[in-house]
Amino acid sequence: MKQSSTLIYSSLVFLLTLILFKVVFFALGAVLVFLVGSTVVEFIWEYRESPVFLAIVNPIINISSSAALSLSIYSLFFLPIEFILTEIKFVTPKLPPGISVSLIVGLIIVFSLISWQSRLKTIRSYLILFLFVSVCSLVYFKYRDEKLAREYLPKIYSYFPNRGIQAQIIKIEGVNFGPVWKRGDVYFRQERMGVIDWREKSLTIEVPVSGNFGMTELKVLTKEGKISNPVPFEIRDPATLNKIEDKR
Amino acid sequence: MKIHFPKFLRVISTLFLLWFGLSLAKYLSFDFALDLRLFFLAFLTPFSLYVLLEAIANRKFLWEFLKSQSRKKKTEVTSRAKSIQKRIVGFSSLFSGDLGKDLALIIGYFISSTISLILFIGKILFSKYNFLFFSLFGILFEIIYIPTSIDAILIFLTLIWVLTIRMFKFKGELSVKIALLLLVLCPYYLGRNQNFMAEKIAVWVFLFLVVGVLQIIWENRKIVE
Numbered sequence: 199m200k201q202s203s204t205l206i207y208s209s210l211v212f213l214l215t216l217i218l219f220k221v222v223f224f225a226l227g228a229v230l231v232f233l234v235g236s237t238v239v240e241f242i243w244e245y246r247e248s249p250v251f252l253a254i255v256n257p258i259i260n261i262s263s264s265a266a267l268s269l270s271i272y273s274l275f276f277l278p279i280e281f282i283l284t285e286i287k288f289v290t291p292k293l294p295p296g297i298s299v300s301l302i303v304g305l306i307i308v309f310s311l312i313s314w315q316s317r318l319k320t321i322r323s324y325l326i327l328f329l330f331v332s333v334c335s336l337v338y339f340k341y342r343d344e345k346l347a348r349e350y351l352p353k354i355y356s357y358f359p360n361r362g363i364q365a366q367i368i369k370i371e372g373v374n375f376g377p378v379w380k381r382g383d384v385y386f387r388q389e390r391m392g393v394i395d396w397r398e399k400s401l402t403i404e405v406p407v408s409g410n411f412g413m414t415e416l417k418v419l420t421k422e423g424k425i426s427n428p429v430p431f432e433i434r435d436p437a438t439l440n441k442i443e444d445k446r
Numbered sequence: 447m448k449i450h451f452p453k454f455l456r457v458i459s460t461l462f463l464l465w466f467g468l469s470l471a472k473y474l475s476f477d478f479a480l481d482l483r484l485f486f487l488a489f490l491t492p493f494s495l496y497v498l499l500e501a502i503a504n505r506k507f508l509w510e511f512l513k514s515q516s517r518k519k520k521t522e523v524t525s526r527a528k529s530i531q532k533r534i535v536g537f538s539s540l541f542s543g544d545l546g547k548d549l550a551l552i553i554g555y556f557i558s559s560t561i562s563l564i565l566f567i568g569k570i571l572f573s574k575y576n577f578l579f580f581s582l583f584g585i586l587f588e589i590i591y592i593p594t595s596i597d598a599i600l601i602f603l604t605l606i607w608v609l610t611i612r613m614f615k616f617k618g619e620l621s622v623k624i625a626l627l628l629l630v631l632c633p634y635y636l637g638r639n640q641n642f643m644a645e646k647i648a649v650w651v652f653l654f655l656v657v658g659v660l661q662i663i664w665e666n667r668k669i670v671e
Contacts, residue, residue: 224633226633227632227634230630234627260456264456265464265467292479299484302485306457311457342477
């Protein structure tokens with residue numbers, strides 16, 4: 199790359215990174231990465247016809263293309279779907295690790311069997327591959343941001359029973375409730391429930407005496423003020439239970 | 447020796463490269479929701495199977511190679527043992543009889559085998575590839591795992607790197623390029639407020655630059671002469 203164009207591109211990279219991240223060190227780092235990358239690309243381009251180089255670079259291109267594509271498709275499809283299912287739609291524990299590993303191994307096997315050297319012959323094909331990987335990277339970064347934002351929130355995975363009367367003992371299972379010396383509270387509507395046992399991953403609570411009956415939502419509030427996902431809970435009127443027994 | 451399963455090799459190489467990349471990414475706090483231990487197992491199992499299949503497919507070559515190596519070693523050990531036997535017999539009249547000569551030969555074989563083993567271990571330990579591996583691995587280990595900066599370790603690793611350069615006849619520019627690569631990491635760690643890591647990397651950038659510049663000066667001096 200000519201010196202003037204190197205200077206222009208480096209300045210553009212510096213300015214863009216500075217605008218996006220507002221940190222000078224990141225901008226300097228990005229310029230360094232760009233300079234190193236362009237040096238590597240120039241080196242590769244200079245020796246691209248060398249037989250020794252071809253013997254080494256061809257397998258590397260094949261392997262790295264397969265790895266990059268496998269990881270990109272995994273990041274583009276599996277990670278967002280898994281996140282939506284386990285964090286947003288249904289708040290559940292993570293999927294078993296074997297599923298993600300099997301999926302990525304399957305993708306690797308499929309992509310490894312394709313000869314990328316015969317498909318990536320022009321600069322355009324490399325650019326398209328780079329663009330695809332970049333888009334998948336953006337999706338991954340968004341997933342990562344969202345995941346980190348929800349990582350330490352308390353989550354209710356299961357609870358039993360899902361309805362009860364006053365003094366009913368309810369067991370709640372989940373994560374991130376906090377240690378026993380940092381007890382939080384459990385609420386339904388604005389009323390606080392009695393806490394019998396408080397652990398990091400399970401709570402035992404008691405339904406208090408309440409005048410409000412019907413469907414409500416249970417929430418866990420930690421000492422740090424973090425609120426969990428709400429779960430439906432029915433407070434039953436004890437009087438209605440007696441009427442059912444009389445009818446029998 | 448021929449590679450009989452190139453596609454299998456490609457799959458395993460991709461698995462290993464991805465596992466390595468994911469481990470590095472995890473170290474830099476980029477998690478892909480993958481259990482890396484399970485992933486490594488998913489690489490290790492087919493890798494072991496591949497090694498076994500290649501060994502079976504290349505069994506004739508391997509057998510011939512082992513046979514020739516063992517023949518060579520046997521000749522070497524036997525000739526050394528016989529020369530040791532002669533020295534022992536000449537040293538004392540106790541070994542002049544038939545029994546004494548046999549005993550001297552046994553001692554000769556024992557000493558010769560020990561010498562062969564020591565030479566073999568020395569050849570492996572002091573091979574240039576080992577030096578390259580230990581210098582690069584040692585530097586990474588020092589940056590990542592050693593919580594303090596110990597001058598003796600820095601000097602020792604720098605000397606190992608200098609010896610590696612000598613063994614491989616690397617040019618001075620390589621040290622400068624490695625310094626540049628390491629320099630890229632400094633702003634990243636500074637941005638994450640990991641000043642100590644950035645400082646350690648900066649020390650290595652400086653050391654690589656010093657080695658590289660001195661080597662370039664030396665090379666240019668030789669050209670001028």
